[in-house]
Amino acid sequence: MIPLRSLYYWVIALGYFGPVLFILLIRTFFQDPEAYDPWIRSKLQRLFKLLNSEPQIEFSEELPSDQPLIFMANHSSLIDVPLLKAFIPKSFRGIIAHDQLNYFLYGTVVQRIGNIPIHRDNVRRSLQSFKKAQALLDQGIHITVLPEGNRSLDGKLLPFKKLPFHFAKQSGATIVPIAISGVFAMKNKGSLNLKPGSLVIRFCPLIHAEQLASLEIEELMELTHERIFTHLEAFEAGKPTE
Numbered sequence: 001m002i003p004l005r006s007l008y009y010w011v012i013a014l015g016y017f018g019p020v021l022f023i024l025l026i027r028t029f030f031q032d033p034e035a036y037d038p039w040i041r042s043k044l045q046r047l048f049k050l051l052n053s054e055p056q057i058e059f060s061e062e063l064p065s066d067q068p069l070i071f072m073a074n075h076s077s078l079i080d081v082p083l084l085k086a087f088i089p090k091s092f093r094g095i096i097a098h099d100q101l102n103y104f105l106y107g108t109v110v111q112r113i114g115n116i117p118i119h120r121d122n123v124r125r126s127l128q129s130f131k132k133a134q135a136l137l138d139q140g141i142h143i144t145v146l147p148e149g150n151r152s153l154d155g156k157l158l159p160f161k162k163l164p165f166h167f168a169k170q171s172g173a174t175i176v177p178i179a180i181s182g183v184f185a186m187k188n189k190g191s192l193n194l195k196p197g198s199l200v201i202r203f204c205p206l207i208h209a210e211q212l213a214s215l216e217i218e219e220l221m222e223l224t225h226e227r228i229f230t231h232l233e234a235f236e237a238g239k240p241t242e
Contacts, residue, residue, distance in 0.1 A: 044086035055199035155184030
């Protein structure tokens with residue numbers, strides 16, 4: 001049974017988010033994504049305020065404005081996607097699991113705003129998704145990808161998949177690692193309980209295109225994993241506490 005406090009927050013979240021999605025769907029027929037992107041961010045930031053979960057945002061360095069970026073974040077909750085959309089301060093398209101397209105209204109909207117579905121169990125179709133992402137990068141549109149591939153079931157950082165790093169290596173872009181803490185406690189995959197609390201989003205030191213080009217795939221994976229792990233709160237990363 002869902003606790004009453006959790007049910008209260010679900011009513012707030014769905015009651016607010018549903019109309020936002022519907023308005024956004026209408027706007028996709030008349031405007032380009034860059035036109036309504038600031039509106040999406042402001043509405044999602046408002047959602048987290050309503051849920052008493054305004055995150056603490058930290059930047060290790062200023063994000064460049066003159067080059068394509070690939071944002072890579074850890075993934076332990078369905079909260080991750082709206083949280084990233086709300087607080088990454090740039091317009092981007094996300095590479096998302098294909099099964100998200102099955103969600104009522106949400107699936108239609110996320111595809112119409114230009115996100116790229118990926119079939120995680122089909123390498124050939126996954127490569128096609130990354131080719132679409134490369135085409136967007138070539139147009140100057142930033143990309144977000146969750147390199148664990150699946151949500152963590154215990155909140156700890158999982159090993160990364162190789163394919164996103166082959167894509168990054170060939171892209172000529174800069175990687176922006178992002179460490180998200182608090183989302184697993186707020187809503188994890190094994191529970192319907194919604195427990196808003198403290199959230200921390202850290203934009204880790206960048207892996208610039210020049211450095212990226214000099215690294216092998218395994219080295220790039222290890223470096224990105226290490227930067228995210230280091231910047232996670234201890235309770236999220238599974239690190240020993242003092």
